Amino acid sequence: MANAKLRPVLDDRAAGPRPALVDTILKGDCIARMEALPTGSIDAVFADPPYNLQLGGELHRPDQSKVDAVDDDWDRFESFATYDNFTRAWLLQARRVLKPNGTLWVIGSYHNIFRVGAIMQDLGFWLLNDVVWRKTNPMPNFRGRRFQNAHETLIWASRDKDAKGYTFNYDAMKAANDDLQMRSDWLFPICTGGERLKDENGDKAHPTQKPEALVARVLLSSTKPGDVVLDPFFGSGTTGAVAKRLGRHFVGIERDAGYIAAAQARIDAVVPLAAEALRPAPTKRAEPRVPFASLIEAGLVEPGAELTDARGRWTAEVRADGTIAANGESASIHRIGAKVQGLDACNGWTFWHVRSQGGALTLIDELRRRVREELGRAGA
Amino acid sequence: MANAKLRPVLDDRAAGPRPALVDTILKGDCIARMEALPTGSIDAVFADPPYNLQLGGELHRPDQSKVDAVDDDWDRFESFATYDNFTRAWLLQARRVLKPNGTLWVIGSYHNIFRVGAIMQDLGFWLLNDVVWRKTNPMPNFRGRRFQNAHETLIWASRDKDAKGYTFNYDAMKAANDDLQMRSDWLFPICTGGERLKDENGDKAHPTQKPEALVARVLLSSTKPGDVVLDPFFGSGTTGAVAKRLGRHFVGIERDAGYIAAAQARIDAVVPLAAEALRPAPTKRAEPRVPFASLIEAGLVEPGAELTDARGRWTAEVRADGTIAANGESASIHRIGAKVQGLDACNGWTFWHVRSQGGALTLIDELRRRVREELGRAGA
């Protein structure tokens, strides 16, 4: 079974409850199925709910070919109130099954996303970002009566306002964006070509299949290897395929047996990436704490030595106990750094330097790096 | 007075009621002031309401400088319910004062836009597009806890679901976008430098001044010269300044006397563009309808002549009454074009050609263009 095959590459350190059936597709109504999942068992939810498109008649291109619109039963609701009730119900369950530090993503268009976002706020979700998926190749507006609808909107939210421990792989996102912070507008092509699932007639197997690149960025940004991702509107199984490839677990819920079969076959064919390729790059935040005193103990800084900022505007004296002194006061490298500059706070590691024999300045953060290197060798 | 100075360049053909005081700033609460405007008197509303930011403590940059956040009284609401009531009230008045074919624009961020959009739908507005303002130079996320918030969202809506006669200058937008349809994602810098209004201390006069380029695209896309644009949250008066420059009328509503004074001075300094520069490029849709019979009357097509498609696969014969005949049937150029191809519809103008003496094919749309040229000269 797929689960067993996945296990070796996964990092299953997560504590707490977990759904009994992980890496499987549950058949049935998404609300009923979620009700059967344990409370607080899910790390992240990715949801691509019905858009409630409210389409009128048929639409034709200028060459008179008919646009194959989304007119499936699952996208038809009687009224906004009906859609709202449905939305509230599934969001409520999604929130219940999320871990306290879990996050939820929803994707939608202007037809439904405003209702979804408002209900999320009403239920207590705390919005972290709205993200715009800009399409490189959107469908034109054939009638020329509006702007070309060239984007969709994703909302990313934590379970609670005060949840601070949610996963956000800031450094990975920044590195992936040429060392600039990842922005809230993402550019991807729509799902076409070989990636698009086809049925036995060669027609598209699912009307709203999302590109894997989009879902991959979602999972890479806000989940860790081994996390469990729930998709209550599984459809063609993009979330499952991407999760498997990226070493995450998934739980899919889908009503339609045809979609389930297509998704399962698709996921079975996915080869997970090697654990090595998935290991998150070490971040500064995750590195072990090194007290300034360790630098003295390691002989990298002498008690009595003078520390100075980069431009030599301020100095302080190193004391044997790991504090430093300036203007008759002694405290941590951070407190004194803040004090001399007249600021509330200061990162002493990236402020103070020691002067070597040659007169060159060395940042004490560089000395800390050497201590950490030593510790790494000792630990290994 | 500014109004009188504007008159000559404006195209004041609009019928129906109109606010008594056009091109002025009304002081007071936006809901009370809107209640005093006549029903159905406004062509377009541009609204930049409070975002309800719900900021907590202070935020500092990595260099420890303090971020000057929007903490004004007007952006503080007790709860989502309070904000919703306020939103519903001003949107209701905005809808009442709009003409039946008027449209409304609202700009917001993820803090408020979902609530605004949902309430708009509840009140009967019909969403035409959501538009994303992508900022070239957004503020970074200083703590690295989220994606850089690099965009804001605009919603464009008609007053009613069935309003088909709203203004959308499709061809102007397309021409402005290198002859590609204007998309729903727009890229503009935030308002800085010389455009940003400063107070007597050199500080920003208003915390949320919008760039004129953004508002200009809004007005150029969805209003005509001479239209009346209402801005119920006038602030620094960007809407007024852009409206005056583009030959549109404005009605501004603002509570704060300081903002009013700054806005009025700003608008007084605006020089309107010449009427010539504002005349919309002729659109295909607006061009006079020319019946196929006119081509016969003009001598450009002879009765009995043969029409053919570009590849000579189908032919039809021109009849004196302006119909054409094929397969024993006679009807319009469009109906017969559809019939021979087995389609539901066909644009006969861009399908049928006549063969000239030399044997070259000429599209009958080209002949129609010549007739229109004649008509233009005759009318001038």
Added chain:
DNA sequence: ACAAGTGGTGAATCGAAGC
């Protein structure tokens, strides 16, 4: 005069660990 460097700032819902 031009280049380089310094300082400031924009609608912001912007910790975590240890005691």
Added chain:
DNA sequence: CGCTTCGATTCACCACTTG
């Protein structure tokens, strides 16, 4: 739980000063 301490964190653009 609260309180204290540690120390991680920014992009584009403009205005102004310095060399």
